[in-house]
Amino acid sequence: MIWLTWRQFRTQAAVIFAAVAALAAALAVTGPQLSDLYRTAGSSLVDQVSRADQTLYYTGLLVVLAVPAVIGMFWGAPLISRELETGTHYLAWNQGVTRTRWLATKLGFGAAASMTAAGLTSLAVSWWSSPIDRAINGGGATDTYFPRLDPVAFAARGVAPMSHAVFAFVLGVTLGLVIRRTLPAMATTFALYAAVQIAVPMWVRSHLAAADRTTVPIEPGGGPISVQDGARQLVAHPEDVPGAWVTAQQTLDGAGRPAPVPSSFADCLRTESGPPALQQVEGCLADLGALGYRQQVTYQPAGNFWALQWAETGLYLGLALALTGFCAWWIRRRVT
Template sequence: MTAAGLTSLAVSWWSSPIDRSIDDGGATDTYFPRLDPVAFAARGVVPVAHAAFAFVLGVALGLVIRRTLPAMATTFALYAAVQIAVPMWIRSHLAAAERTTVPIEPDGAPVSIQEGAEEIVAHPEVPGAWETSQQTLNAAGHPAPVPSSFADCLRTGSSPPTLQQFEGCLADLGALGYEQQVTYQPAGNFWTLQWAETGLYLGLALALSGFCAWWIRRRAV
């Protein structure tokens, strides 16, 4: 835990000029904002809680399995699963998110397409934010799939569409009233998310510690 804390302190200190630049509207194409799932886990107080949870998880599995290598392998697998699950499904709900709706137009927020032009991703100018979800809205403001006419507009045979063609198709889609709703965690939520996730991991560590005490007393009887 001490090593994790010192490493996090060093990383946070080294990257602080980059973080300030991004939060102030700097170049986000070059550096990840500190709310990015990978960067977030290496900053602040969260790494200390991660280390505490990993240690107690290993102790608990060692008590139950009672074989060193299988316990180590199981600890690694479970810890990796938790480290994947928390950023994907839990972290974004630990603080109140914000939403913004941006029009789909060539001169608006940068837009990219995915899944064969069946999904649109907008990137509004929100410095340092972590975009957690996207939704396409129709002219009535209701969630709707991207119309097939957009994919037809982009179809050029074997070659990719030109920039002018792409912008023209975006303009046609915007003229139909389609917009993109973006849900994100603002940069100001960094410490709120840090303390919330720290509490989550320390709570898990305490629960596992209680389990270890119960398991030892149970086997001693």
């Protein structure tokens, strides 16, 4: 049964692992030079990375983010839907193989391969990017690169991509089992996996570890403050928490209570034509600070990276296990 599963699976696996090997080779050639540069430049490394290494940095991010989605679409969705579509599952079940064993072999083999592919990709990219990540955590500029806790970079670092890949694979198998048509199952797998990958950073991840808070004064030189939404919203960019992931912001009034930005601030910024000058903005911020207004920032500190990684890994593996149980129930009760 394992041999047959491998025969059906080997072409898709060869394509993915060949791509992973090519990326790993490119990273292995340029990685040592980047590490040497970090040892001499420290946190200023982010200003000295070459254009070619910038391209490789973003390529690595995209590849790690794409691997689980590709696995779900091209490994998971066709794995059983193809057999249900052609009717070959009847032949397998008449060869002394129960449907439960048939399903367990396919899921186990595919999940192991998925975890291996995603793990190797994440390991290579995390190793290559580690000098940049350390420079950012040391206070380097983040205009060009993402801190490890940023929602984009987080899913391409550490152990989380392995759980993402297993979940995507089992999700694809589940949808293929239910839909019983390969192409619709592939399209639905991509859509649902993308939806989950958007929903988790937006509404779940920030609650998987205890957050910290800091208060930024609203005054010129008190901290970077930007004005958004027509002067109805202030956004602080605290410099004393490098590498952090800001999850929420709230303006506080002079009594320390959450409050909207007063209308007097918008009136102060209003000009007859064009945006206000920098000096005018700083003067208006100074007036707002004189009234006691401050900006409260809720954030996940850089030190919470591994706590969040392991918590999210457990979350996705739990979802994959639940889908596995559903597949076992469905194939015994609903597949004829």
